[in-house]
Amino acid sequence: MSTMNIEKNIKDFKELQRMSEEIAAEMExxxxxxxxxxxxxxxxxxxxxxxxxxxxxxxxxxxxTKAFKEAHKDLYSAFVKDNITTRFTIA
Structure with a gap:
């Protein structure tokens, strides 16, 4: 995909995102x-x-979780589990 196509897709995405926010506000x-x-x-x-x-x-x-972590740091550390996700952002 060319840079121009990516930029067009981003503009389309941003416009749809704006419309979605307007619709969400109307629904609320x-x-x-x-x-x-x-x-x-x-x-x-x-x-x-x-x-x-x-x-x-x-x-x-x-x-x-916050109160438990403060009260039982060692126990909290023993059971905490790392979570890995992939994040998509457009700025």
Missing amino acids: AIKDKIKAEMSERGTDEIITGEYKIRYKTVKSSRFD
């Missing part, structure tokens, strides 16, 4: 409107037509 705005309506109605679930919308608090428990 619509979601916020729906959540506001649910709050106004005082409900955490709405059934309308073929859709069921829920906006509920969910409780979950997660392991606090």
Whole structure:
């Protein structure tokens, strides 16, 4: 692939990325409107037509790695595992 082709692909990618960010912002705005309506109605679930919308608090428990590392450095080191990934960036 020539340098000109790479640059065109990058420009196309950046434009699609910009469009994707705009769409994501629009989706978030619509979601916020729906959540506001649910709050106004005082409900955490709405059934309308073929859709069921829920906006509920969910409780979950997660392991606090940072606190464990501070409290048990040796034990943490014995179980930590390296992870290798490949990263693609365009700047």
